[in-house]
Amino acid sequence: MQNQTHNITFDTIPVNPDWCFKNVRSVEQWTHGYHRYPAKFLPNLVKKLIEEYTYENDLVADFFAGCGTTLVEAKVHGRKSIGVDINPVAELITKAKTNPVAPQKIENRFNLIVESFDDFNLKKYSNIAVHERIDYWFSQEHKAKIAFLYDKILATRDRATKDFFLVALSHILKNCSRWLQSSTKPQVDPKKNPTDPFVAFQAHTKQMMKKNAEFYAQLSKDKYLKTKCEIRLEDARKTSIRANSVSAIITSPPYVTSYEYADIHQLTGYWYEYITDMTEFRKNFIGTFYSLNQELECGSALAQEIIDSLLKKDKRTAKEVANYFKDMQAVAKEMHRVLKKGGHVCLVIGNTTFKNVKVKSAEVFAEILADLDFEMVEIIKRSIPYKLIPTIRDKKTGKFSKMENKNSKLVYPEEYILIAKKG
Numbered sequence: 001m002q003n004q005t006h007n008i009t010f011d012t013i014p015v016n017p018d019w020c021f022k023n024v025r026s027v028e029q030w031t032h033g034y035h036r037y038p039a040k041f042l043p044n045l046v047k048k049l050i051e052e053y054t055y056e057n058d059l060v061a062d063f064f065a066g067c068g069t070t071l072v073e074a075k076v077h078g079r080k081s082i083g084v085d086i087n088p089v090a091e092l093i094t095k096a097k098t099n100p101v102a103p104q105k106i107e108n109r110f111n112l113i114v115e116s117f118d119d120f121n122l123k124k125y126s127n128i129a130v131h132e133r134i135d136y137w138f139s140q141e142h143k144a145k146i147a148f149l150y151d152k153i154l155a156t157r158d159r160a161t162k163d164f165f166l167v168a169l170s171h172i173l174k175n176c177s178r179w180l181q182s183s184t185k186p187q188v189d190p191k192k193n194p195t196d197p198f199v200a201f202q203a204h205t206k207q208m209m210k211k212n213a214e215f216y217a218q219l220s221k222d223k224y225l226k227t228k229c230e231i232r233l234e235d236a237r238k239t240s241i242r243a244n245s246v247s248a249i250i251t252s253p254p255y256v257t258s259y260e261y262a263d264i265h266q267l268t269g270y271w272y273e274y275i276t277d278m279t280e281f282r283k284n285f286i287g288t289f290y291s292l293n294q295e296l297e298c299g300s301a302l303a304q305e306i307i308d309s310l311l312k313k314d315k316r317t318a319k320e321v322a323n324y325f326k327d328m329q330a331v332a333k334e335m336h337r338v339l340k341k342g343g344h345v346c347l348v349i350g351n352t353t354f355k356n357v358k359v360k361s362a363e364v365f366a367e368i369l370a371d372l373d374f375e376m377v378e379i380i381k382r383s384i385p386y387k388l389i390p391t392i393r394d395k396k397t398g399k400f401s402k403m404e405n406k407n408s409k410l411v412y413p414e415e416y417i418l419i420a421k422k423g
């Protein structure tokens, strides 16, 4: 199997227009727009995969669930779903997005929270201690208002209602802080005039309430409100999903050393006390610069070739890429374990370039899957609308950066959907 895929390059595969969704206007149907999330799925892509590879009542899994796009689409289509993610912020967002609440319940609680703004007393909240990073990102007044809002939300008894408001507050934290709005990296914008938390909270919650009501109505109409949907805070390399239970895995793994999800979500992480020690928090994220694994050996032949080429240029990058492919081998094995015989894995992944070495993640994945005796069903190439993905990497740091940066290099203008079947 190994030699079969070893020399394959996907460069010559033509872009399939059926999977580009060029005319899709909005990605924010249902609850998809509750919270920003880097490298989030295009819902139409997930919808098409669900419709082509699953039936009603099948169990769909996403091993890198992120903000829960796969789970939301699974629920709308009456498929059961399980999502796994290592990030507690992802877990919270997914819970809220997949559990619509009776609209009146949300409205009643929202009105009470807004009425309580009159009781806000800056003095009472001005000296509260959260974390030094919170003092770094927020003004005294904004910190006090967020602490007040957080208290009100925590006093909500109904779990799903509480999660709904926690997500609303989490989403507005960036707007209310000094964090450069257009950046996923923790970077201060000295010119920013952060939005007032009470104003931002009301505006964003009202939008979410509208979407909650629509989602609730649709699921009630289709009798899918109670369709099983679960998000687990777990490591994709070792999940608690039952063996041979899943009909399809629809997932998009983290890109190699691109987004530092732990750092990106630090505002919510510190406020909600998900993070006490950042080093500890980062350690199990895959594709991170901070991975602790020190190995340079990788079981896949193509991956090893890439690592060896990188090794000649930069040992650190070579190690990061080796870690990434090693982790992905463990994930692929776990996917094989949980899939039913004949079940499909649909993997969305892009290639990139580091130090002029092409890191052919898609081809490596195909090789890893073939080595596990998956049968490749289809390899689809699609182009990605620029607005949906940061396509630029800084040549020096290797991190995603803005288009105008002179060190930038174009990456991920296209991505692949690998569809393989467990034989």
Ligand SMILES: C[S@@+](CC[C@H](N)C(=O)[O-])C[C@H]1O[C@@H](n2cnc3c(N)ncnc32)[C@H](O)[C@@H]1O
Pocket: 037, 038, 039, 040, 041, 042, 063, 064, 065, 066, 067, 068, 069, 070, 084, 085, 086, 087, 090, 234, 235, 236, 237, 251, 252, 253, 254, 255, 261, 284, 285, 286, 287
């Ligand atoms: C590309 S994003 C997935 C986005 C998702 N498709 C969506 O629509 O929101 C990759 C995700 O992998 C998660 N991740 C990183 N390391 C992980 C691990 N070891 N186990 C599970 N999830 C992990 C990150 O937290 C991030 O949410």
